[in-house]
Amino acid sequence: MTRELSGPREKCGVVGVSLDDRAAARPLYYALYALQHRGQESAGIVTHDGFQQHDHVEMGLVGDAFTEADLDGLAGGVGIGHVRYPTAGSVDTSCAQPFSVSFKSGSLGLSHNGNLVNAGEIRDELAGHGHAFTSDGDTEVIAHDLARNLLEADLVRAVKRTMGRIHGSYSLTIMHDDTVLGVRDPEGNRPLCIGELEDGYILASESAAIDVLDGELVRDVRPGELVVLDDDGQGFESYQLVESERSAHCFFEHVYFARPDSRIDGNLVYDVRRELGRQLWEESGVDSDVVMPVPDSGRAFASGYAEAAQDEGASVEFAEGLMKNRYVGRTFIMPTQDARERAVRLKLNPIRDVVEGKTVTVIDDSIVRGTTSRQLVELLRDVGAEAVHFRVGAPAIVAPCYMGIDMATREELIAADATTEEIRAEIGADSLSYLSVGAVATALEEAEADLCLGCVTGEYPYDIDGETTDRDVERPVVGDAAPADD
16 A cells, blocks of 8 residues: 555554573564564563563664664563554653563563553543553553552453453553463454464464564464463463454454465465455456556455456456555655655656556555545556556445554545545546455455454444444443452
């Protein structure tokens, strides 16, 4: 996707490792590099050497946040890490993660991918009991609630109590003293997986972080599951703390956010995107001379689309007709509209020989405001395209995301109050089609009822103020009553 100010942006990436007889800092550092696409605002690592906790958290990219000396100072064979793109909380070091806290029962570090619906309610209650907060993010709310429960219960029971109070989307890697654990919310909205290394185990948002450490994917963490890594790196224990009748896997992970080489919930993301492209041809294929992706997110979709077209005898050629300049910043930092429009040409340049005199089908993963899509259509017409058809490998985005994706508001979403035909006219394409929700479910081999589709249906799997739910769900009651025990 070519980025717009209101375009979807990555959420966060979490990782945790427990190793037998080597420092965890560098493996965590490499794993965060593999997850850099999930967040570019801050990066951090917290380790424990069996006696005390060590942490280093900085703003910026992973490569800028750590020096050799920083990594050398992170002693211990266990640790957790985080890369962040803020969707709740400020953009400063107070909300950078992992979040660390020391309390009477020891030390605690926590990394969070997702977004809580009821963080404000829990924060107010805890503040009333004397908890002092240093940030406005929801991760600190989880950390304080868990720390309070650890004063009264063992680790497993404390985590279960906190899970019974927080409501929303979360995949967590947590370190309590020298024990690393991972938790996935009962609907499994955000990804989290377990990997085996030569000398230990790893928890990570995506399997690409396991691959970079030459590990093997064991499996996904199940919705509602707590995984506790052995502190000697020899194994892990599993506790199914919460059972849910339905999952709410985020389909947009497969459409855009995850790396194509990652496996999420049993599916290779690259294969899913190619299948989404094939489904797109089946639903709305148009016989054009050239099929081209918007780099880089449309590539696998366009490949599957072209293959399906050719299987049915269409004379469609797959071509890289748009070249991306990877050294141009985001278009929204340009000071004027003219500069922003020029930046699109700086970032994406059409290849005239591929386009001129041809009918062209452009494949992208989404249309948010429509501004960039319109500019792309204009660029292709300027270099001689006879017709420009636009195909989108996902349903139209009609509503914001509350589950940890930096999505536009309804006022900014072109599809929120416009028909497909109206959007086609706005972007200037000869035709426009989106993929159906049913085709997404088919590609993922999941029931629609087990997916989070809030951004494309306006119905959410959580109890969100002012929004409609797609299932029977109640937000936990937060008050002065003691947390429920097992």
